[in-house]
Every structure is written in structure tokens, then in C-alpha cells.
Amino acid sequence: MSSRTGKAQVRSAAWRISLWATLAYTCGTVIVFIVLDRFVAKDIQRRTDAWLSGEVEVLSDVAEHTPNDALYNRVVGEVAELASREVPNRTAASGDAGSAVFFLMTGSDGAMKLCVGAGSGETNLQAIRSRRVLLDRPSDILIQGFSVPFRVASVAMDGGGRVYLGVSERDEMRVLRNLRLRFFLLWLSLVQLGFLVVFFSSRRTLSHVRRITEAASRIGHSDLKARVPTSERHDEMADLALTLNRMLDRIEQSVLQLHTITDSLAHDLRSPLTAMRGKLETSLGSLRDGEQAEAVVAAIEELDRLTEFLNKSLDVAEAKADALFLRVEPIDLDELLRSMIGLYEPSMSEKGLKIELQSTGPVRIEADPGLIHRMIANLFDNELKHLGPGYTVTVVLREQDDCTLLIVRDNGAGFDPDVLPHLFSMRVKGRHSSGHGLGLAFVDAVMRAHGGSATASEAEGGGAEITLTIPNHSVGSGSADKAARGIVQV
Amino acid sequence: MSSMRLLLVEDERDIQTFLTQALAEAGYAVDLAPDGAAAEGLALVNSYDILVVDLNLPDQDGFNLIVRLRQMGVRTPVLILSARRSIDDRVRGLEQGGDDYLTKPFALAELLARLRNLLRRNAPQGGEATRLRVLDLELDLLRREAKRGGELLQLTPQEFVLLEYLCRNAGRVVTRSMILEQVWGMRIQPDTNVVDVHIYRLRGKVDGNRQPPMIRTLRGVGYVLKDR
Numbered sequence: 001m002s003s004r005t006g007k008a009q010v011r012s013a014a015w016r017i018s019l020w021a022t023l024a025y026t027c028g029t030v031i032v033f034i035v036l037d038r039f040v041a042k043d044i045q046r047r048t049d050a051w052l053s054g055e056v057e058v059l060s061d062v063a064e065h066t067p068n069d070a071l072y073n074r075v076v077g078e079v080a081e082l083a084s085r086e087v088p089n090r091t092a093a094s095g096d097a098g099s100a101v102f103f104l105m106t107g108s109d110g111a112m113k114l115c116v117g118a119g120s121g122e123t124n125l126q127a128i129r130s131r132r133v134l135l136d137r138p139s140d141i142l143i144q145g146f147s148v149p150f151r152v153a154s155v156a157m158d159g160g161g162r163v164y165l166g167v168s169e170r171d172e173m174r175v176l177r178n179l180r181l182r183f184f185l186l187w188l189s190l191v192q193l194g195f196l197v198v199f200f201s202s203r204r205t206l207s208h209v210r211r212i213t214e215a216a217s218r219i220g221h222s223d224l225k226a227r228v229p230t231s232e233r234h235d236e237m238a239d240l241a242l243t244l245n246r247m248l249d250r251i252e253q254s255v256l257q258l259h260t261i262t263d264s265l266a267h268d269l270r271s272p273l274t275a276m277r278g279k280l281e282t283s284l285g286s287l288r289d290g291e292q293a294e295a296v297v298a299a300i301e302e303l304d305r306l307t308e309f310l311n312k313s314l315d316v317a318e319a320k321a322d323a324l325f326l327r328v329e330p331i332d333l334d335e336l337l338r339s340m341i342g343l344y345e346p347s348m349s350e351k352g353l354k355i356e357l358q359s360t361g362p363v364r365i366e367a368d369p370g371l372i373h374r375m376i377a378n379l380f381d382n383e384l385k386h387l388g389p390g391y392t393v394t395v396v397l398r399e400q401d402d403c404t405l406l407i408v409r410d411n412g413a414g415f416d417p418d419v420l421p422h423l424f425s426m427r428v429k430g431r432h433s434s435g436h437g438l439g440l441a442f443v444d445a446v447m448r449a450h451g452g453s454a455t456a457s458e459a460e461g462g463g464a465e466i467t468l469t470i471p472n473h474s475v476g477s478g479s480a481d482k483a484a485r486g487i488v489q490v
Numbered sequence: 491m492s493s494m495r496l497l498l499v500e501d502e503r504d505i506q507t508f509l510t511q512a513l514a515e516a517g518y519a520v521d522l523a524p525d526g527a528a529a530e531g532l533a534l535v536n537s538y539d540i541l542v543v544d545l546n547l548p549d550q551d552g553f554n555l556i557v558r559l560r561q562m563g564v565r566t567p568v569l570i571l572s573a574r575r576s577i578d579d580r581v582r583g584l585e586q587g588g589d590d591y592l593t594k595p596f597a598l599a600e601l602l603a604r605l606r607n608l609l610r611r612n613a614p615q616g617g618e619a620t621r622l623r624v625l626d627l628e629l630d631l632l633r634r635e636a637k638r639g640g641e642l643l644q645l646t647p648q649e650f651v652l653l654e655y656l657c658r659n660a661g662r663v664v665t666r667s668m669i670l671e672q673v674w675g676m677r678i679q680p681d682t683n684v685v686d687v688h689i690y691r692l693r694g695k696v697d698g699n700r701q702p703p704m705i706r707t708l709r710g711v712g713y714v715l716k717d718r
Contacts, residue, residue, distance in 0.1 A: 270573040274595035275504030297710030308679045346687040373676045
């Protein structure tokens with residue numbers, strides 16, 4: 001069950017909207033963060049470079065002005081070391097400054113005169129020389145033995161030598177790394193938050209749409225009284241609900257009108273039919289065994305057929321207008337079919353026909369039992385009337401996906417090919433048929449009223465096959481039968 | 491049935507005529523009301539055993555009439571006649587309250603059967619019989635066995651139910667639609683002879699060569715199980 005709702009969740013519009021919105025949001029924030037990162041990295045480097053340039057000037061000044069005596073190296077070395085303590089971007093954790101900064105001085109001949117700090121003088125100098133960089137501006141140099149490059153600035157001394165000051169980019173990188181890590185965590189939570197906000201807000205909006213859809217689908221052929229839920233807010237959803245409800249008002253009005261017409265037609269025809277039938281029946285009492293009785297009996301039977309024809313015509317007309325009134329109950333189609341087959345079996349075997357049911361057990365549907373009974377009686381009557389002796393009628397009942405399939409198949413001559421495409425239309429009948437041509441139109445009408453369909457085809461190996469597809473949750477839920485229908489004055 | 495008093499509320503002259511005649515022949519003392527107001531007056535003054543009310547009256551809805559009568563304390567069972575296509579929920583509600591309905595056109599036999607049912611429902615009930623006996627035909631309702639002249643009949647369960655229904659209505663006409671409704675629980679009108687074949691088979695088993703034949707066909711009307 002939960003995996004099913006999970007699947008439904010994934011297929012929902014709210015889910016899709018959230019995914020796309022999150023994707024757009026993710027891309028947007030990534031771009032913003034990259035721009036910020038570049039900006040910060042440049043700023044850090046600018047500050048490092050400013051420090052380097054300043055310090056290297058100071059150091060070259062010191063180197064130039066310190067008397068070149070025995071203390072020279074110590075003085076310059078200490079000044080360089082003091083300077084290295086003020087390395088920018090340093091954190092307490094970055095540890096020993098000695099490994100982060102080096103100071104190098106060359107003489108006018110290019111040979112190394114003094115080296116303080118990280119690395120050994122010769123390797124540093126070699127790395128610097130191999131880069132042949134523009135020495136007026138600070139640049140990145142990778143020195144053997146260090147994984148992180150050094151930012152190196154230099155300045156020429158008046159005496160012909162050069163002073164180099166290098167600072168490891170280790171601290172700079174750590175700052176950037178920390179920044180990126182924070183960016184990343186912030187980004188992750190922002191994306192999640194964004195997804196959740198979009199998902200829940202769109203789900204909230206769409207749940208109103210779903211409620212409207214559910215309500216609208218319940219308002220089936222039988223329950224036109226109900227309306228879709230409206231909301232207090234005057235937004236697009238409320239407009240949709242209002243529009244739907246106005247449309248339903250109009251539909252209800254025209255359906256009511258149709259019921260009034262068919263009801264008064266039925267009434268106007270039935271009253272004289274009742275009187276006629278009653279008179280014939282009372283007169284039959286005095287004639288019972290005479291020959292005239294035959295004529296009266298035939299007239300009564302004719303009247304009964306006329307009544308059934310009238311009922312079916314009106315049902316078909318109403319169903320064609322999607323206005324057939326249903327009294328929906330839960331029924332077991334398997335049980336219903338068994339009892340109908342029980343009713344028809346003797347007549348069938350009397351005619352040399354066989355009838356069999358292929359069903360795997362109870363099939364519960366929501367339907368109008370009266371209409372279903374009449375519909376199946378129609379189908380069986382058709383078989384009885386049109387099938388010659390020796391044939392078999394097979395009734396198959398099975399569930400497929402969300403539908404129940406009811407197939408009535410025979411191995412007879414099949415449908416008249418001229419008639420097959422129009423089989424479910426009103427007043428269409430086979431050349432040799434004696435009926436009104438209403439039977440299958442009625443079957444189609446009942447199926448339509450239940451939200452299902454009826455199709456006719458050639459059975460495998462010849463014969464007629466009629467397939468009825470009934471959706472398992474066709475006609476609304478319980479609300480349909482509870483809704484009292486207003487009496488139509490006729 | 492010594493002269494049950496019946497009030498017929500019906501405005502169509504043609505239907506009034508034949509119903510009054512047929513009901514009188516069936517032993518009812520019939521009063522006639524052509525509209526709701528007249529019916530109210532009569533029902534309050536006289537005490538009837540049963541009411542037959544058409545839903546479509548010139549001055550008011552037949553349903554309203556029934557509700558008003560009930561409010562005024564009239565507890566008489568009602569058989570509703572309706573020419574409408576569908577039986578609406580309010581009438582269904584009445585049906586659950588012990589009343590019954592019949593759609594026009596109807597067979598007289600069915601009208602009489604429903605009237606009898608309503609009257610029986612209202613009468614004090616004796617214990618449910620476990621045996622039915624009509625002439626030399628005997629039904630054991632517990633063992634689901636039927637005997638004719640002491641000889642066991644080989645009936646299918648469905649045939650037994652059909653025979654039981656005929657026995658309960660012995661001497662009275664039952665129509666095809668009554669059989670379909672009572673035995674199979676379906677309100678259908680097949681345009682083939684499905685019921686006749688069941689009766690034909692049952693007759694073969696119950697009557698066979700025995701005398702006298704009990705199951706009789708009244709063409710155009712229905713069947714009757716003779717009880718004398």
C-alpha cells in the first residue's frame with residue numbers, strides 16, 4: 001500500500017514541479033556560489049599580494065641599509081622572521097609560520113646570500129629561476145618538497161642583488177576550503193529547503209485540484225446534486241471550482257428537463273396502456289376457454305411487449321444523453337450471472353443450446369442491479385432468438401486491470417457483417433431478426449451509464465462475441481444512492 | 491376474505507372502471523376517491539383495510555397524500571401505483587415502512603397478490619409452517635423435499651423454490667413477472683419464454699401422468715396451482 005502511494009507521489013504533478021523547480025534553483029545557487037567563490041579567492045590573493053609587496057620592500061630596505069657585517073645575516077633574518085608572523089589569512093591552527101614563509105636574498109652575482117624560513121635556499125632559488133617569472137609582480141611558484149605553491153614577490157636591491165619573499169598559499173587555500181565547505185553545506189540545506197517548500201506548497205495547491213477532480217468524478221450520471229468544493233480564497237482554483245459548479249447547474253437543469261419529458265411521455269403512454277390491459281384482462285375472465293380468448297391473450301402479450309419497448313426506448317434515450325438514473329448497490333457479478341444462467345439454462349437446452357460460465361469467483365462491482373439484470377437478459381434473449389441448435393454460449397467473467405470484463409460469446413454464424421459496425425445503434429437489427437432492434441442499444445446504454453463500454457466482434461473461430469467492460473469503481477461512491485432525487489411533476 | 495374495505499385513489503376514469511370491477515370481483519368493498527382531498531376525507535372518516543394510491547393525482551402528489559395521512563394517524567397499509575419511469579427514493583422509503591408499489595401497466599393478478607401480501611403482513615402472524623400441503627402434493631420446507639401422492643419428486647433446488655412459491659399461492663394466479671421477482675429476485679421482462687420452460691419442466695415432474703394435473707397455464711395471464 002505504501003509503495004503504491006509512493007509511486008502515486010512520484011507521478012504527481014507536485015513532485016514534478018518540485019523536481020524542476022529544485023533543478024533550476026540548484027543551478028542558480030551553484031552559479032551564485034561560484035561567482036562568490038571567485039570573488040573571495042581574488043580578494044584573498046589581492047590582500048596576500050599587497051602584504052608581500054609591502055614586506056618585500058621593507059625587507060629589501062632593511063637588507064640594503066643594514067651594515068654588511070657579521071651581524072647582517074642575523075638582523076635581516078630576524079626581521080624576516082618577524083614579518084612572517086604577520087602573514088595574512090593565518091589561523092592559530094595553521095601552525096608553524098616558519099614553514100609557511102621564506103626569505104631569500106641573492107647577491108649581485110645571482111648567488112644565494114641569505115635564506116630564512118621554509119625550504120632550503122637552493123631549491124627555492126632553483127624553482128624561482130626555473131619559472132622565469134615576471135619578478136616585479138607576485139606569482140605562484142611550486143617548490144620541490146611542498147605540495148602547496150608559494151606566492152613569491154621580489155624586488156631588486158640597489159646593490160644588484162634581489163630579495164625574494166615567498167608565502168605558502170596553504171593558509172589561503174585553507175580559508176577558501178573552509179569557505180567552500182560552508183558554501184556546500186549551506187547550498188545543500190538551501191536546496192533541500194527549497195525542494196520541500198516548493199513540494200508542499202504545490203501539493204497544497206494541487207490537493208485542491210485533486211479534491212475538485214474527485215468530487216467531479218463522483219458527480220456521475222446519477223448524482224448531479226453534488227458540487228465540487230469551493231474555497232474561501234479568490235484564486236485560480238476557486239475560479240475553476242465556481243466555473244465547474246456553474247456548468248453542473250446547467251447540466252442538472254437540462255437533465256432534469258429531460259427526465260420531466262421522458263417521465264411525462266412514459267406517464268401519458270402508460271395510463272392508456274394500463275387501462276387497455278386491465279380491460280382486456282377483465283374481459284378474458286368471461287372468455288377464458290373460448291376462441292376469442294386467443295385474440296385477447298395475443299393482445300395482452302402485444303401490450304406487454306409494447307410496454308417493455310417503451311421502457312427500453314426511454315432508457316436508451318436517457319442513456320444517450322448521459323442522464324439515465326442509476327440506483328447503485330454493491331453486487332457480485334459472478335453470483336448474478338450464475339442465477340441468470342440458472343434462469344435461462346432450461347430454455348437454452350430446450351433449444352439444443354449449451355450455456356457455460358467461465359469465472360474464477362466473486363467479482364464485486366458497484367452497479368444498478370435492476371439494469372444489469374435487464375441487460376444480461378437482453379443478451380441471453382438475443383442468443384436464444386438467433387442461435388440455432390447445437391451451439392454453445394460461453395460467458396466469461398474476469399477482472400483485468402481496473403476493469404471487470406464480461407464476455408458473451410457463441411460459436412454460431414456470427415454477426416451480419418453489414419450490421420456489425422452499427423450494432424449498438426438504436427433500431428439496427430439483423431435481416432432475420434424479429435425484435436425491435438433495441439436490445440444491443442440498451443446494452444450499450446446500460447454500460448455507458450455505468451461508465452463502461454460494450455463492443456462487438458467476431459469470436460475466434462467464428463461466432464458472435466460481445467465484450468462488456470465495467471470499471472471497478474465506475475459510478476461514484478455511496479453518495480450516489482444516498483442522494484434523494486427530487487420528484488418530477490408530470 | 492370477507493369483504494375487506496379498500497380505498498382506491500385514482501383519477502383516470504378508464505383505470506377506475508376496470509380496477510373497481512376487478513377488485514369487487516376479488517371480494518373487496520371498494521370506495522373510490524378521484525383526488526387527494528376526497529381521499530383524505532374518506533380515509534379519516536372510514537376505517538379501511540388497505541389503500542391503493544396513484545402517485546399522480548390532479549390536486550397533489552400521491553406521496554404527499556400518504557405522508558399527510560400517516561401524520562394524521564392513519565396506519566392503513568398502502569399500495570402505490572406509479573406510471574413514472576423510475577421509482578424514486580421516497581417511494582422506496584415507504585416500501586421499507588411496510589408499504590408496496592406497482593408500476594403501470596400491471597397484471598391484475600399481480601395487483602391482487604400484492605394486496606394480499608400487504609394484508610397478510612398487517613395481520614397477526616402464526617408460526618412459520620414447515621410443511622405445505624395442496625391436494626396430494628406435500629412440501630417439507632426443512633428437508634426441501636416434495637412428494638406427490640406419497641411419491642418423492644426429484645426436484646432441483648431451483649424447482650423446489652418455484653414449487654414452494656406456487657404452493658404458497660395455490661388457487662391464485664401468479665404472473666411471469668411475479669415468479670421472476672419472487673423466485674429469482676429479478677424485475678425483468680424477458681421477451682423469450684424462459685419462465686414457461688421452467689414451469690413446463692416442473693409440470694413434467696409434478697403432474698407427469700398423474701391425475702388431476704395441478705399446474706395450469708392461463709395464457710396471457712400466468713399460472714395457477716389448482717387446489718381443488
